[in-house]
Amino acid sequence: MPLSSTSRIAHGLVWSLALVPLIFFIAGLSAGDFASTATILNMLGRLTGVLGVAFLLLSAALSARVPGVDQPFGGLTKLWHTHHRMGAASLFLLMLHPLLLAFSAAGYSQQAAISTLFPAFSNTAAWMGWTALILMMIFLAPSFAFFGPPQYERWKHIHALAGPAVIFALIHTFMASRTMPGMADTVIWSIFALLAVGAVSWRLLFSQRIGRLDYTVKHVEPVTDGVVELTLEPQDKPLEYEAGNFVYLTPFDKHLDAGDREEHPYTLSSSPLEPNLRIAIKSLGDASRAIQSIDPGTKVTVEGPYGRFFPAGGRVESPELWVAGGIGITPFLARMRHIQALQSGGDIVMIYAVQDESRALYADEIRELALQIPGFVLVMHYFYHEGPVSAEFLHRHCPDLGHREIYICGPLPLNELIKQHAHHAGVTHNHIHSEEFELL
Ligand SMILES: Cc1cc2nc3c(=O)[nH]c(=O)nc-3n(C[C@H](O)[C@H](O)[C@H](O)COP(=O)(O)OP(=O)(O)OC[C@H]3O[C@@H](n4cnc5c(N)ncnc54)[C@H](O)[C@@H]3O)c2cc1C
Structure with missing residues (x-):
């Protein structure tokens, strides 16, 4: 099965897993939940809570970064796209959760609505929920582009608040829970809790000692x-x-x-x-x-x-087009060094895009390796001379690009441009593989 199909299945499975509590929640609904606007709003409030906590816990579980686990997902950068999307979805749903419950309570009395939003001091479950939500707002805010590019180390320290947020959200869920029928409530949330707490503990406590x-x-x-x-x-x-x-x-x-x-x-x-x-x-x-x-x-x-950029093993099984930009040459350099060491070869066209001759990293070694690897064609692209890599340039140097596996690693605008040209040339998503030097 192609790499990207496996990866789509793996990502799909994680999203489906997040829906398990929702399915049990829906199975536990009764006619009373649809009796009036207030009960419907209350049911929707609980539903957003269930789905929001499920996304939060699975998003935490995906942050474990255990080597190898990212493989079926197409690499860590791809796995973390799902982690980010789940985190953002979780924040959105958990912000809606108290609002919907308050609107529902307003159907009974204004006082009930106010005490939903500003619970009594003795209402520990509600305060646990609010603490989790406020922590989430703090640690997720720097991840949104709206706040500008984050300074990585500061972002990382703030993101550590995810640990306490998960704990408070779990306490809230176990205390306030009337979300799923029978034992399902305890069993499902316990499994999700184990996944999340296990992952965060590995990341923060154990990986530094035994994972390095x-x-x-x-x-x-x-x-x-x-x-x-x-x-x-x-x-x-x-x-x-x-x-x-x-x-x-x-x-x-x-x-x-x-x-x-x-x-x-x-x-x-x-x-x-x-x-x-x-x-x-x-x-x-x-x-x-x-x-x-x-x-x-x-x-x-x-x-x-x-990461999982190239197929395992180092042999080139089908024609490939490589497009490298700047420091994005590093994975291709590793593959060239590997193919040469294996004394292997393959039908490979590499376009190496750089600003000008002086910015071509490893230019001499790459030219030498290109000569030593049978079937390898090296094409240099200089921005100062040609401007951005055009579709015409790609077709001129690689007329059969529609029949190749395409590997791209470079600055984001280059990655996007080549993907666009490849799509226009009829290359499907499955045959385009890109690596980004950007994890946030
Ligand atoms: C998968 C991947 C492979 C990479 N391979 C190379 C490579 O072969 N050669 C190379 O020179 N660079 C590579 N990088 C980029 C390199 O990680 C950053 O340049 C470096 O971390 C910058 O740190 P800094 O403190 O110097 O700069 P900062 O100004 O602190 O960071 C610049 C940007 O780099 C990213 N970054 C910084 N620290 C981290 C971190 N710990 N984790 C994730 N992202 C971070 C952030 O997006 C940040 O905005 C790679 C990045 C990724 C994600």
Whole structure:
């Protein structure tokens, strides 16, 4: 089955799982729930609560980042799209939840409506719910584009409020619960709670101790101005990975200007057959700038591997078109190094899009590898000369693009442009694979 079909099924299953409490909730409804506007509003208020909590708990479960779990979902970046959508849906539904209950109460008395929105101090269940909702508003707000691009480390610290929000939402649900008939209430919410609490505990407590491998920086090679390649030597068990995978890299060096003990995602640019890991890092912010001058001998940890860009194994089974932009060359470099090490080949056209000649990272090595890999065609695209990659450019250099698997990794506008050209050329969604260097 094609990679993207598996991925669609996996994402579909998670959304379907979130609907399980809703199905039980609907099964438990009676004629009384539809007797008047007030009872209907009350039923809708409870329904938004059930679905909102289900989305919140599953969204938390998806944040675990256990290596390998992202594979059926098409990689971590894709899995986190679902995590974000579920989180946003959960916030929307849980904001509606008290409003609908208050409107329903207004059908009985104004006082009832007010005390739904401003519950008595003794109403612990309601206060737990409000605390969860307020925490959600705080930790989810920076994720919305409306508030501008978030500063990652600040975003991450605020996002840690997800843990207490999940706990308060669960207490509210167990205390206030009259959502599903019979034992279903306890059983279903307990399973969801286990998934969410297990995932958050793994992420915050255990992954840092048992989920990371120790490495040492062996070499630091400048690639060009503002880009270095680190070679990392395993201290114990080496990481097993596929070309195109990425890891979270954490340096331990208090002399770094920024980023000491901070984890950042980077694609492995080495072939999986090499004994050491190689990572090319472009200076794009504080931590990636500071790491340009990291010293050999520095201890680092890597967590992963994550991502599922290329098919496993390294062999090229069908014709491929690769489009790389800027630092997005890293997964392709890993695959070229791997194919060359396997002494394999394949029908591959690679378009490497850069601003100008001086910005082409690894240009010499890539030209050399392209010559060594049978069937490999390298096409350079210079923005200053050609402007954005046009459909005409693609068709000129790859006339049969409609019959190829297409792999894209570069800045978002390039990814979107190539997808558009590919769709116009009749390539279906299943045959287009893209990696984004953006997780938020
Ligand atoms: C899957 C993936 C693969 C990547 N591969 C490479 C690579 O091979 N080479 C390379 O140079 N860069 C790569 N990046 C980008 C790299 O992670 C960021 O440039 C780096 O984290 C920036 O951190 P900073 O503190 O220097 O900059 P900041 O100014 O703090 O961050 C700039 C932007 O980078 C993103 N970012 C920062 N920290 C993190 C984090 N811990 N987790 C997720 N996103 C973060 C945020 O979107 C942020 O807005 C990759 C990113 C992803 C998601």
